[in-house]
Amino acid sequence: xxxxxxxxxxxxxxxxxxxxxxxxxxxxxxxxxxxxxxxxxxxxxxxxxxxxxxxxxxxxxxxxxxxxxxxxxxxxxxxxxxxxxxxxxxxxxxxxxxxxxxxxxxxxxxxxxxxxxxxxxxxxxxxxxxxxxxxxxxxxxxxxxxxxxxxxxxxxxxxxxxxxxxxxxxxxxxxxxxxxxxxxxxxxxxxxxxxxxxxxxxxxxxxxxxxxxxxxxxxxxxxxxxxxxxxxxxxxxxxxxxxxxxxxxxxxxxxxxxxxxxxxxxxxxxxxxxxx
Numbered sequence: 001x002x003x004x005x006x007x008x009x010x011x012x013x014x015x016x017x018x019x020x021x022x023x024x025x026x027x028x029x030x031x032x033x034x035x036x037x038x039x040x041x042x043x044x045x046x047x048x049x050x051x052x053x054x055x056x057x058x059x060x061x062x063x064x065x066x067x068x069x070x071x072x073x074x075x076x077x078x079x080x081x082x083x084x085x086x087x088x089x090x091x092x093x094x095x096x097x098x099x100x101x102x103x104x105x106x107x108x109x110x111x112x113x114x115x116x117x118x119x120x121x122x123x124x125x126x127x128x129x130x131x132x133x134x135x136x137x138x139x140x141x142x143x144x145x146x147x148x149x150x151x152x153x154x155x156x157x158x159x160x161x162x163x164x165x166x167x168x169x170x171x172x173x174x175x176x177x178x179x180x181x182x183x184x185x186x187x188x189x190x191x192x193x194x195x196x197x198x199x200x201x202x203x204x205x206x207x208x209x210x211x212x213x214x215x216x217x218x219x220x221x222x223x224x225x226x227x228x229x230x231x232x233x234x235x236x237x238x239x240x241x242x243x244x245x246x247x248x249x250x251x252x253x254x255x256x257x258x259x260x261x262x263x264x265x266x267x268x269x270x271x272x273x274x275x276x
Contacts, residue, residue: 021094022209023145023160026191026255027051027111028244029086030068030263031224032135035174035181036121037128040269041074045240047263049088051256064090066111068261074121082117082135090256094149101207102156105149115139115166124173131174133185139166141191147200160198160210164191172224181228187244189220209252220248220255228265238265 028051034043051064066088074080090109094102117137124130140163147158172185196214198205205211228240242261 021092021105021107022252022254023107023147024090024092024109024256025143025193025210025213025218025253026189026220026246026248027064027088027090027109028220028222028246028256028259029066029088029113030070030084030242030259030261031170031185031187031222031226031244032070032072032082032084032115032117033133033170033172033174033183033185033224033226033242034072034074034080034082035131035176035183035228036072036074036080036133037123037131037176039074039077041080042267042269043070043072043265044268045070045263045265047240047242047261049259049261051090051259062092064088064256068263078120078122080119080121080135082115082119082137084115086113086115087111101204102149102151105147108146108148110144110146111141113139113141113164113166115168117168117170119170129176131176133170133172133174135168135170135172137168139168140164141166158198158200158204160200161196162193162213163195164193166191179230179232181226181230181238181240183224183226185224185226187222187224189222190217191220192217209254213253216253218248218250218253220246222246236267238267239263240265 030047047068049066068086070084072082088111092107094105096103117135119135121131121133143162145160167190169188174183193213222244224244226242228238230238244259246257248255
């Protein structure tokens with residue numbers, strides 16, 4: 001009998017723990033992985049992005065959406081510079097059994113980030129169809145969380161704003177054959193959360209796993225797959241798709257697990273050369 005009570009207690013404890021509704025400190029974005037082989041290769045890309053949510057209700061209530069703009073230019077046969085801007089609009093809705101210390105919660109996230117980087121690329125075969133790449137860089141972000149809902153019969157409103165500083169390191173290998181491009185990369189994101197401002201109480205911050213975040217540094221490793229199709233008659237334009245998976249398994253400071261992006265890639269210098 002005692003064993004049964006202990007077993008029931010453990011199950012209840014696990015259920016209560018799993019029903020918490022932490023706020024997310026990080027969300028993956030599209031990764032800048034240019035398919036460069038020589039000097040003056042260029043890239044200007046515009047993407048739409050989406051990811052997985054973990055809220056209650058329909059997909060209309062919960063969402064992870066965004067847009068990305070990325071550019072890159074090979075200044076030599078081996079050195080390239082990169083830049084990108086990312087925007088994310090996320091929402092999670094939590095029902096009473098998950099949203100304690102509140103009864104219901106509608107949590108909106110606004111994330112904006114820019115990055116600048118530099119990298120080295122080199123061909124691994126004579127045909128320049130396989131390249132090894134190493135990119136690294138830094139960036140700055142603004143993360144805003146707006147949390148509204150009900151607590152008993154009263155409405156509540158909370159906010160949590162931060163400005164993470166980002167460093168990243170990105171080794172990868174790209175494969176190019178005909179009109180098809182395929183790339184793999186490991187992106188190591190190091191975020192330090194600065195200038196945290198909030199009106200959550202200390203007890204609320206501890207429950208939703210946002211306490212002690214100010215000046216904390218967290219690592220988010222991501223595996224990235226990128227594929228692109230270049231139109232033979234129009235080599236200055238391509239379709240590109242990408243999936244990145246976040247392998248951070250921190251059960252306290254929670255992060256979203258994946259991002260999927262699709263967009264158009266333009267090659268400005270190819271356009272100029274085609275007009276000559």
